[in-house]
Amino acid sequence: MSHHIVELKDITYTYPDQTEALRGLSVRITHGESVAIVGANGSGKTTLLSHLIGVLFPTSGSINIGGYPVTKTTLPHVRRAVGMVFQNSDDQLFMPTVYDDVAFGPLNLGLPPEEVDARVTAALTTVGALHLKDRTPYRLSGGQKRSVAIASVLAMDPCILVMDEPTAGLDPFSRRQLINLLKTFEHTKIIATHDLDLVVDLCARTVVLSEGTIIADGPTLDIFSNEELLNKAHLEKPFRMQGCPICQRQD
Amino acid sequence: MLKVEANWIDLRYLDALSTQSTFIHHLNPCAKLITTLSFIIAVTSFSKYEITGLFPFFLFPVILFSLGNLPTAPILKRLLVVAPFILFIGIFNPLFDHTPIMKIGSVVITGGWVSFFSITIRLCLTITTALILVATTGIDAIGAALLKIGVPRIIVIQLLFMYRYLHVLVEEFIRTITAYSLRSFHGEGVQFRAWGSLLGQLLIRSIDRANRIYQSMLCRGFDGEVRLRRTSTLTSTDIGYLACWLIFFLLIRFFNVPELLGKLLVGVN
Numbered sequence: 001m002s003h004h005i006v007e008l009k010d011i012t013y014t015y016p017d018q019t020e021a022l023r024g025l026s027v028r029i030t031h032g033e034s035v036a037i038v039g040a041n042g043s044g045k046t047t048l049l050s051h052l053i054g055v056l057f058p059t060s061g062s063i064n065i066g067g068y069p070v071t072k073t074t075l076p077h078v079r080r081a082v083g084m085v086f087q088n089s090d091d092q093l094f095m096p097t098v099y100d101d102v103a104f105g106p107l108n109l110g111l112p113p114e115e116v117d118a119r120v121t122a123a124l125t126t127v128g129a130l131h132l133k134d135r136t137p138y139r140l141s142g143g144q145k146r147s148v149a150i151a152s153v154l155a156m157d158p159c160i161l162v163m164d165e166p167t168a169g170l171d172p173f174s175r176r177q178l179i180n181l182l183k184t185f186e187h188t189k190i191i192a193t194h195d196l197d198l199v200v201d202l203c204a205r206t207v208v209l210s211e212g213t214i215i216a217d218g219p220t221l222d223i224f225s226n227e228e229l230l231n232k233a234h235l236e237k238p239f240r241m242q243g244c245p246i247c248q249r250q251d
Numbered sequence: 252m253l254k255v256e257a258n259w260i261d262l263r264y265l266d267a268l269s270t271q272s273t274f275i276h277h278l279n280p281c282a283k284l285i286t287t288l289s290f291i292i293a294v295t296s297f298s299k300y301e302i303t304g305l306f307p308f309f310l311f312p313v314i315l316f317s318l319g320n321l322p323t324a325p326i327l328k329r330l331l332v333v334a335p336f337i338l339f340i341g342i343f344n345p346l347f348d349h350t351p352i353m354k355i356g357s358v359v360i361t362g363g364w365v366s367f368f369s370i371t372i373r374l375c376l377t378i379t380t381a382l383i384l385v386a387t388t389g390i391d392a393i394g395a396a397l398l399k400i401g402v403p404r405i406i407v408i409q410l411l412f413m414y415r416y417l418h419v420l421v422e423e424f425i426r427t428i429t430a431y432s433l434r435s436f437h438g439e440g441v442q443f444r445a446w447g448s449l450l451g452q453l454l455i456r457s458i459d460r461a462n463r464i465y466q467s468m469l470c471r472g473f474d475g476e477v478r479l480r481r482t483s484t485l486t487s488t489d490i491g492y493l494a495c496w497l498i499f500f501l502l503i504r505f506f507n508v509p510e511l512l513g514k515l516l517v518g519v520n
Contacts, residue, residue, distance in 0.1 A: 091464050
C-alpha cells in the first residue's frame with residue numbers, strides 16, 4: 001500500500017518573525033510504520049506536525065502524503081488521510097456533546113446519518129468511551145477527553161495518525177490505557193513526544209530533531225543506547241533503560 | 252477571586268440540573284423554547300404601569316420549579332447576580348415620571364415608582380424562566396431547538412461555541428488572577444494598572460486558542476458549516492403542553508385575573 005507514504009523532502013520553514021524552525025529536513029515514512037519524533041523544546045516537533053496537516057506550508061521543499069503533494073488544492077484529500085490528535089484536548093472538543101464532536105468529521109464528509117451513527121458508535125467503542133456519548137466535553141477528566149479526541153479522529157477513518165504529546169497531562173493509569181489502545185491500531189503513527197518510555201512501547205523507529213533538523217533516524221533502541229546523541233538532543237535514556245538507582249545503591 | 256470561583260461552580264450546577272429525568276426534562280426542547288418565548292413576549296407586552304396583571308404569570312415559573320424538580324435557591328441566587336442590572340434599568344423612572352397614579356393614605360404613588368416596580372417584576376419573571384429553560388433543557392438541546400424554529404445557523408453556532416468555551420476562558424481567567432494575587436501584596440483585588448496587561452494576556456491567549464480550534468476543525472473537514480444532530484419529533488404530550496400554556500398566557504394577558512377575582516369576591520361590578 002504505497003499510497004500511504006509520507007515523504008518530506010528538504011523542508012525549510014521560517015516563521016514570520018524570522019525564526020528558522022525547520023532547516024533542510026527530509027524523512028520518508030512508509031505504510032504501517034510507527035515513528036516517534038523526539039527532541040528538545042523548540043526543536044521543531046510541533047512545526048513539523050503542522051506541515052503534515054497543511055496548517056503550515058514549507059518555505060521551501062516539498063511534502064507528499066498518500067500520493068498527493070500537500071498544497072492548498074489537495075488539502076481535503078490530505079486531511080482525510082491524516083488524523084491529527086492535538087496536544088490540548090480542549091482545542092479539539094468544541095461541540096456541545098461528545099456524540100456531536102465525534103460526528104463532526106463524518107458529517108463534514110457528507111456521509112448519510114446511519115453511516116455517521118455507525119462510525120461514531122464504532123469509534124467511541126474502540127476507545128472505550130461509548131458511555132460518555134451524551135456528556136459535555138468540559139465535564140470529562142483529562143484521560144476521558146483524550147480518548148474522545150482520539151475517537152473524533154478515528155471516526156474520520158484516517159490512514160495516518162499524527163499525535164502531539166498524546167500522554168501529556170495524563171495520570172499513569174490513563175497513560176497506560178492510552179498506550180495499550182494505540183498498540184492495537186494498525187494505522188501509520190507519527191507521535192511527537194517527550195515520553196520516551198511510550199516511544200519504547202509503541203515505536204520501532206525514532207527520529208531525533210535538533211534545531212530544526214534531523215540528527216538521527218533509526219531503530220528506537222539503537223538511538224536510546226547512544227548517550228552522546230541523547231545529550232546533544234537534550235534527552236535522556238528512557239527510565240526503564242536506566243539502571244535503577246535505588247536498587248543498585250551500594251551503601 | 253473566590254467570588255469568581257463560586258459563581259463559576261454555580262454555572263456548572265445549572266448544567267447538572269439539565270440532565271435530570273422529570274416530565275419537564277423529557278419534553279421536546281422546541282415545545283419548551285416556544286413556551287418560554289411566548290411567556291417572555293406576553294410579560295413584556297403589558298403597558299408600563301401594569302403590576303397586578305403580571306401576578307398570574309408567577310404561576311409558570313412556580314409550576315416549572317415544582318415539576319422540573321429544580322432547587323429554588325441556586326436559581327434565585329443567579330437572579331441576584333443580574334439584580335444590579337435590573338435595578339439600573341428602571342432606577343431613573345421615579346426621578347423623571349411624576350404622574351400621580353394612586354394615593355395610599357397621604358402618600359402619593361407616582362407613575363415612576365409604579366413603572367419601576369413593573370420593570371423589576373418583568374425582568375425577574377423573564378430571567379427566571381430563561382434560567383429554568385437552561386436548567387431543564389441543556390444548552391445543546393436549546394441550540395438544536397433554536398435551529399428548528401428558524402434562528403440563523405451562524406447565531407446558534409456562536410451561542411454554542413460561546414457556552415462551550417466560557418468554561419475554558421473562566422478557568423484561564425481564574426488561573427491568571429490566582430497567579431497575580433500570589434505575587435501581589437497590595438491586598439484585595441487587582442490593581443488598576445495591572446488590568447491592562449492581564450486582559451491583554453487573556454485576549455492574546457483567546458486568539459491563540461481560537462486559532463488552534465479552527466485548525467482542529469479544518470483537520471476534520473470543516474467547510475464553513477456546522478452540522479448538528481436532528482432533534483426528536485413533537486409528540487402529542489409536547490403539543491398538549493405547549494397549547495395549555497399558550498392558552499393560559501393569552502387568558503391572563505387579556506383578562507386581568509386578580510382584578511376579576513377581586514371584583515368577584517367583593518361583589519362590586
